[in-house]
Amino acid sequence: MTEKMFSKETWLETLRGLTTEYTVFVPVKDGDFHVFQPLEKETVPDFDYQNARLSPKSLVYPQSERMFEYSLDEEDPERRILKEAPKEYTPRAVAGIRPCDAHAFQIVKRNFDNPEFRDPWWVQRFESTTLVGLGCNEPCPTCFCTAMGGGPFHEEGLDVLLYDTGETYLARSCTDKGEAFLTNAGGGETADEKTLKRAAELPGKSAEGMPESRKVDPVREKTINDLFDAPFWEEVAFACINCGTCTFLCPTCWCFDIQDEVEGKQGDRIRNWDSCMFPLFTLHGSGHNPRDQKFQRVRQRFMHKLKYYVDKYDDGFQCSGCGRCVQFCPVNIDIREVLQLMSNDG
Amino acid sequence: MIEYTEKIRAIAKKLLEEKTVDVFIGYRKGTVPMMNEPLLIRDPARADLLHWDSNCGLNLCNYLTKRTERIGVLANGCNSRNIVTHIIENQVKREQLYIIGVPCTGMIDHRAVKRAVGQKEIADITEKDGSFTVKGKDFEETFKKADYLQTNCAACRHRNPVEYDEMVGAPVEEQEAVDPYRDVRKIEAMSPDEKTGFFQQLITNCIRCYACRNGCPLCYCPTCFVDESRPQWVGKSSDPTDTMTFHLLRAYHCAGRCTDCGACERVCPVGIPVRQFTKKLNKDAEELFSWEAGLSLDQRPPLDVYRPDDYNDFIK
Numbered sequence: 001m002t003e004k005m006f007s008k009e010t011w012l013e014t015l016r017g018l019t020t021e022y023t024v025f026v027p028v029k030d031g032d033f034h035v036f037q038p039l040e041k042e043t044v045p046d047f048d049y050q051n052a053r054l055s056p057k058s059l060v061y062p063q064s065e066r067m068f069e070y071s072l073d074e075e076d077p078e079r080r081i082l083k084e085a086p087k088e089y090t091p092r093a094v095a096g097i098r099p100c101d102a103h104a105f106q107i108v109k110r111n112f113d114n115p116e117f118r119d120p121w122w123v124q125r126f127e128s129t130t131l132v133g134l135g136c137n138e139p140c141p142t143c144f145c146t147a148m149g150g151g152p153f154h155e156e157g158l159d160v161l162l163y164d165t166g167e168t169y170l171a172r173s174c175t176d177k178g179e180a181f182l183t184n185a186g187g188g189e190t191a192d193e194k195t196l197k198r199a200a201e202l203p204g205k206s207a208e209g210m211p212e213s214r215k216v217d218p219v220r221e222k223t224i225n226d227l228f229d230a231p232f233w234e235e236v237a238f239a240c241i242n243c244g245t246c247t248f249l250c251p252t253c254w255c256f257d258i259q260d261e262v263e264g265k266q267g268d269r270i271r272n273w274d275s276c277m278f279p280l281f282t283l284h285g286s287g288h289n290p291r292d293q294k295f296q297r298v299r300q301r302f303m304h305k306l307k308y309y310v311d312k313y314d315d316g317f318q319c320s321g322c323g324r325c326v327q328f329c330p331v332n333i334d335i336r337e338v339l340q341l342m343s344n345d346g
Numbered sequence: 347m348i349e350y351t352e353k354i355r356a357i358a359k360k361l362l363e364e365k366t367v368d369v370f371i372g373y374r375k376g377t378v379p380m381m382n383e384p385l386l387i388r389d390p391a392r393a394d395l396l397h398w399d400s401n402c403g404l405n406l407c408n409y410l411t412k413r414t415e416r417i418g419v420l421a422n423g424c425n426s427r428n429i430v431t432h433i434i435e436n437q438v439k440r441e442q443l444y445i446i447g448v449p450c451t452g453m454i455d456h457r458a459v460k461r462a463v464g465q466k467e468i469a470d471i472t473e474k475d476g477s478f479t480v481k482g483k484d485f486e487e488t489f490k491k492a493d494y495l496q497t498n499c500a501a502c503r504h505r506n507p508v509e510y511d512e513m514v515g516a517p518v519e520e521q522e523a524v525d526p527y528r529d530v531r532k533i534e535a536m537s538p539d540e541k542t543g544f545f546q547q548l549i550t551n552c553i554r555c556y557a558c559r560n561g562c563p564l565c566y567c568p569t570c571f572v573d574e575s576r577p578q579w580v581g582k583s584s585d586p587t588d589t590m591t592f593h594l595l596r597a598y599h600c601a602g603r604c605t606d607c608g609a610c611e612r613v614c615p616v617g618i619p620v621r622q623f624t625k626k627l628n629k630d631a632e633e634l635f636s637w638e639a640g641l642s643l644d645q646r647p648p649l650d651v652y653r654p655d656d657y658n659d660f661i662k
Binding site: 030031032033050053054063064138140141142209235238239241242243244245247248249257259261270272275278279280283326327328329330331332333334336337 | 376377378381382383384385386404408409457460461465467469483551553554555556557559560561569573575581582583584585612613615616617
């Protein structure tokens with residue numbers, strides 16, 4: 001483990017210096033909210049932020065990704081043969097990612113990189129990405145990472161964790177990748193006593209500002225059928241408009257759809273994010289839809305995250321508690337409330 | 347606005363107790379500031395959950411589509427116009443509904459408020475006598491509501507319900523001197539290239555979540571054209587052409603039907619001013635057909651009527 005101290009100005013210069021080795025993504029204020037953008041000459045990063053509106057999952061798992069391409073030109077001897085579309089795997093670093101979003105990558109990894117299946121594109125992109133986290137000194141009222149097994153200074157999933165101690169950042173490596181990042185970064189000073197002490201106090205102070213998390217363990221003990229048939233789903237789903245805001249803003253939603261798009265004689269096979277909120281999501285070729293009602297789709301989203309995943313992997317929820325769906329659900333369906341219902345009444 | 351809450355609870359309770367209605371549709375106070383949640387209750391004992399304030403910017407008409415029970419529903423000006431539109435379009439029957447009219451002084455623009463406090467996290471909002479106060483860690487600020495209205499509310503000409511069975515209060519004064527189409531005229535003055543650029547720029551952040559479509563009470567098709575798979579009309583990737591196709595078609599499906607309730611814009615998770623797509627159509631409907639949607643149950647909308655003696659030349 002390496003610990004280094006950077007003044008905030010030096011840190012920015014250091015990041016700029018690293019752009020020869022990595023594409024460095026940083027939070028940038030774009031209108032009313034923050035987005036992760038590559039650090040370029042003109043880019044003005046803003047680390048004094050709560051979190052990005054859209055989760056950084058798209059950096060590893062883009063909303064639309066060209067998987068294969070093919071020719072439909074009858075003259076082309078290789079017509080109709082799928083070829084892998086060119087992809088980019090040069091080293092990247094995401095600087096300022098929040099611990100909840102890094103934790104989310106570990107959750108998504110279960111789907112894309114497991115003993116049974118390895119998704120080559122997700123894996124290669126994830127492996128070429130270094131996650132340089134920024135601990136949360138001031139969690140939002142909608143944050144509930146601690147209830148989901150994470151925390152505002154949680155290191156799981158991060159390669160480096162930064163502590164904002166006011167004038168300086170204390171950077172602590174958490175993995176070999178993080179170690180390499182700090183080595184590449186160079187510079188920085190050995191952390192002094194004062195900075196170490198301040199950094200050590202931050203998680204505790206932050207925890208005080210965390211909204212109180214309620215007991216969520218009982219949901220593990222409920223049977224799937226009892227929860228599935230629970231009486232509260234109709235009320236939970238009533239307000240839902242079945243838009244994709246929750247799933248598309250979520251750092252842990254991983255479902256996708258594969259489509260072929262053709263323009264002229266060129267064809268592309270594209271993988272697009274999908275959403276269990278959309279009626280098309282489970283529409284069968286026969287025309288039958290096993291989830292043709294709104295409440296079934298809403299129930300699926302919560303059951304997947306808070307029950308099926310829990311039972312299948314026995315390692316927490318498919319949720320990192322970032323609170324985006326709570327903040328931006330247009331009709332105020334609050335996953336924390338649903339979790340309570342599932343814990344109490346199921 | 348908040349002063350109506352008690353009255354609304356009492357009316358709902360009575361309607362449910364006396365079995366005038368089977369269900370009552372209103373709002374409950376949200377778990378997040380400035381985000382109230384649409385709520386359906388059947389049990390009069392739950393009427394105390396009902397809430398009304400200046401953060402009820404969705405459109406309850408959404409929740410009426412194809413319901414078969416007798417429904418009590420809250421309706422301010424724009425919501426009542428959507429209910430009228432729903433009745434005209436056979437999505438619900440007038441006799442099923444008991445409409446509780448709510449005179450409205452406009453909904454708060456949650457984005458403008460967050461901007462005003464420098465995007466700091468707001469933990470609580472309270473309102474009183476035309477002002478509201480937001481609180482968060484280390485700050486508390488009070489604003490005049492009139493300065494922070496949703497832009498559709500600021501230019502609203504129908505604050506009072508047009509169709510109701512009972513009102514919760516005396517009508518509020520209508521805004522006479524407002525100009526709802528100032529921004530449309532700016533776009534009209536652009537060259538074709540500028541217009542293309544303007545609308546392309548508008549949707550660069552779109553993530554195709556369809557919240558604007560789903561938040562809109564006009565979008566009730568059993569299968570939306572973007573969800574058709576045989577044939578598939580629109581690509582599913584984030585190709586800008588497909589995204590633009592969605593937005594333009596959505597807007598045109600609302601032509602002559604939109605009440606400018608602002609729900610589409612309010613729900614967008616990335617803050618796209620999507621009303622820019624529908625407002626020109628509202629202006630056209632008004633200028634070409636003297637039509638504002640949902641003002642009367644007795645008149646058919648312009649786009650579903652054909653008259654050989656139509657006074658407009660362009661249609662002959």
